Amino acid sequence: MAKKYRAIIVDDERLARNDLRLILKNHANIEVLGEASSGQEGLDLIKEVDPDLVFLDIQMPGMNGFDVLEQISSNVRVIFVTAFDEYALRAFEVNALDYLLKPVSDERLLQSIERLEQIPDDEPEQLRELEYHDRLLLKLDTSLGFLKISTIICITSAGDYSEVLCTNKKKVLVHKSMAEWESRLPAAYFNRIHRTTIVNMEYVDRLEEWFNNSYRVYMKGIEEPYVMSRRYVTKLKHKLS
Numbered sequence: 413m414a415k416k417y418r419a420i421i422v423d424d425e426r427l428a429r430n431d432l433r434l435i436l437k438n439h440a441n442i443e444v445l446g447e448a449s450s451g452q453e454g455l456d457l458i459k460e461v462d463p464d465l466v467f468l469d470i471q472m473p474g475m476n477g478f479d480v481l482e483q484i485s486s487n488v489r490v491i492f493v494t495a496f497d498e499y500a501l502r503a504f505e506v507n508a509l510d511y512l513l514k515p516v517s518d519e520r521l522l523q524s525i526e527r528l529e530q531i532p533d534d535e536p537e538q539l540r541e542l543e544y545h546d547r548l549l550l551k552l553d554t555s556l557g558f559l560k561i562s563t564i565i566c567i568t569s570a571g572d573y574s575e576v577l578c579t580n581k582k583k584v585l586v587h588k589s590m591a592e593w594e595s596r597l598p599a600a601y602f603n604r605i606h607r608t609t610i611v612n613m614e615y616v617d618r619l620e621e622w623f624n625n626s627y628r629v630y631m632k633g634i635e636e637p638y639v640m641s642r643r644y645v646t647k648l649k650h651k652l653s
Contacts, residue, residue: 422454451475605640
């Protein structure tokens with residue numbers, strides 16, 4: 413029996429919402445809980461109904477689709493639905509499940525749903541929180557190896573995988589979600605600064621204020637900064653207060 417998914421549609425165009433809702437009727441495992449006509453309404457609806465899946469437009473007045481994505485839980489899957497193809501690369505950089513161009517065909521929507529169904533369920537067992545000097549035996553790229561937690565500088569999302577940057581400046585690909593890393597890494601050292609980024613605070617060189625109450629985070633030995641989104645700035649300030 414196919415798993416059922418609770419979804420909402422966020423789009424400022426009523427006809428686009430109607431068209432998508434109509435085509436979703438062909439997929440019995442997708443239950444549309446509601447619609448929103450703006451980014452802020454979408455955020456409010458997400459908090460109210462806690463969906464599994466959001467069909468999200470990008471270009472909307474005020475808060476755009478990327479602004480919405482930045483402020484929702486990483487457990488909520490997002491499929492962008494837009495009339496413009498120039499945002500596709502950025503959409504996958506922020507870990508969107510898929511990117512559909514309007515008008516959406518049933519065949520293309522089916523591909524998105526199949527991709528959704530291929531995502532494994534979270535493991536039910538609760539793994540212990542790691543200590544800073546622990547070592548994990550992991551499949552690193554294509555071979556098994558030990559990863560010392562204290563050598564991790566930064567972890568970034570890479571689809572169903574995560575990319576770990578270590579003090580030796582090597583990057584390794586690990587089959588772990590950002591949610592699993594966040595739940596297991598020692599909270600005294602590691603902080604999530606963006607939907608797609610976790611950093612080791614021991615290697616933070618400096619923070620610089622950026623636009624819209626966000627920050628640029630400069631890491632020791634790394635030229636390009638990471639962005640700490642507004643949502644995580646608030647969380648970090650609360651944690652340190």
